[in-house]
Amino acid sequence: MGKGHASVKAMQRGALARATGCNLETIRYYETIGVMPDPPRDPNGYRNYGEDHVRRLRFITRARALGFSLDEIKGLLSLVDSHSQTCAEVEGVAAAHLKEVRDKIADLQRIEKALSDTVAQCSGAQIPDCPVLDALLV
Amino acid sequence: MGKGHASVKAMQRGALARATGCNLETIRYYETIGVMPDPPRDPNGYRNYGEDHVRRLRFITRARALGFSLDEIKGLLSLVDSHSQTCAEVEGVAAAHLKEVRDKIADLQRIEKALSDTVAQCSGAQIPDCPVLDALLV
DNA sequence: CTTGAGCCTGTATGTCCTACAGACCCTATG
DNA sequence: CATAGGGTCTGTAGGACATACAGGCTCAAG
Numbered sequence: 001m002g003k004g005h006a007s008v009k010a011m012q013r014g015a016l017a018r019a020t021g022c023n024l025e026t027i028r029y030y031e032t033i034g035v036m037p038d039p040p041r042d043p044n045g046y047r048n049y050g051e052d053h054v055r056r057l058r059f060i061t062r063a064r065a066l067g068f069s070l071d072e073i074k075g076l077l078s079l080v081d082s083h084s085q086t087c088a089e090v091e092g093v094a095a096a097h098l099k100e101v102r103d104k105i106a107d108l109q110r111i112e113k114a115l116s117d118t119v120a121q122c123s124g125a126q127i128p129d130c131p132v133l134d135a136l137l138v
Numbered sequence: 139m140g141k142g143h144a145s146v147k148a149m150q151r152g153a154l155a156r157a158t159g160c161n162l163e164t165i166r167y168y169e170t171i172g173v174m175p176d177p178p179r180d181p182n183g184y185r186n187y188g189e190d191h192v193r194r195l196r197f198i199t200r201a202r203a204l205g206f207s208l209d210e211i212k213g214l215l216s217l218v219d220s221h222s223q224t225c226a227e228v229e230g231v232a233a234a235h236l237k238e239v240r241d242k243i244a245d246l247q248r249i250e251k252a253l254s255d256t257v258a259q260c261s262g263a264q265i266p267d268c269p270v271l272d273a274l275l276v
Numbered sequence: 277c278t279t280g281a282g283c284c285t286g287t288a289t290g291t292c293c294t295a296c297a298g299a300c301c302c303t304a305t306g
Numbered sequence: 307c308a309t310a311g312g313g314t315c316t317g318t319a320g321g322a323c324a325t326a327c328a329g330g331c332t333c334a335a336g
Contacts, residue, residue: 025325055275062245067205080274094256101250107200112239118232137193163294184314
């Protein structure tokens, strides 16, 4: 029994879409531009995905939602993919992205503060001009 | 002297682009879709911007870089614009965006951790297969 | 063996920009 | 004053990133 790490439940494109929240057609698009690999095919030609694909696609869709371009995402994924790069090269790419990520976090935290202040302060009142919101525009 | 809050240095489209980092043509695009207001014009027809426009456009470009759609940005800016909405309505919109913002922060923090761990652990070594990076794909 | 859901490919459409073309305005300089 | 340049104006074309649709194949269920 146990074929090692075998429990690879076969997944078709629709199942992958549901598992990741990614649009069905977008999966094919990511395949054509090379950010998702060409998956193995069943005898009937259907794409056959596994857990690796789920994790990779989930990362891609989240990274897109965070404003990373597909080129940046390729760069990040190359860190994972590259068994050909040295650790020193990998470190360089990672470090380059780190500042961008930290800047994004800082921006989001400012927005979060403005929104949570708004929710806290406006609550109940009827004043239609909330000065708190100006924080959004700093 | 001091004309009150008068020091509104006249700014043309190029100056606004440089002040915000936004592309020159994109400014005009944002105007046509209504996310930036039609600015006043100089006698020669040139657009004339002030500090308000700088802050607003800076917010828009940052929010786009953080993965917010233009529709979402319109929603956020309506919080600032709306002198017609009640505080209760404003609170609702703000609360709705708050969860999304916090989710984005959490996702970015996971990426940040994966990258900073990579930078810390890979440094110096020559091993081309860093298990640390798999954290990116959780 | 038909019916329907899901998959296949190719292509058209949509959003969000970005770039270009042709004309106008303004300043500087010979 | 003439003109050369750089900036602006409008309209429109092009590109990146998806998303939707059309026509046909496959497969399990009834």
